[in-house]
Amino acid sequence: MPRITQISRRVESLDRARTFWRDRLEIPELYSFPGLAFFDLGGTRLMLKETGTRDQADILYLATSDIHADHARLAERGAVMTGAPHIIHRHADGSEEWMAFFEDDEGRPLALHAVIASL
Structure with a gap:
């Protein structure tokens, strides 16, 4: 595909x-x-x-390797953050899916997305 x-x-x-x-x-x-x-x-x-x-728009999910740092950086730059980084799913191998939501300049949803490997 x-x-x-x-x-x-x-x-x-x-x-x-x-x-x-x-x-x-x-x-x-x-x-x-x-x-x-x-x-x-x-x-x-x-x-x-x-x-x-x-x-209206579908949500675009933007990959990040450090969701907490990028969330803070976007907030500092004036992005409207609508949700703190949070875990969405834990996979069988222990890795975790995290997301944090924010708005674009027209108030439509965007999200940061990270996959964090198990420790």
Whole structure:
């Protein structure tokens, strides 16, 4: 099965969204065109398309190796954190799935996601 190469997300304001993804989340911006901006999510492109309206969106889960540090860093940068890092599931091998939720610049959900190996 092929991997996902691009995700499209509609935004009300492209300028505001670019600032959020580039400056608050520190996601590398690849390029932009009138009404569109592209970011590199670890090899998957995120395409932001300006629509002038706020749309509902599915949650994007962003991988992190240190969920507590990244949660604190995002909060310091002004991201609206809606949930502290917490365990979602413990696997049979003892590894744990952790998540922490926050909002994008339009109030839509995003999440940090970490898999922590057993000690």
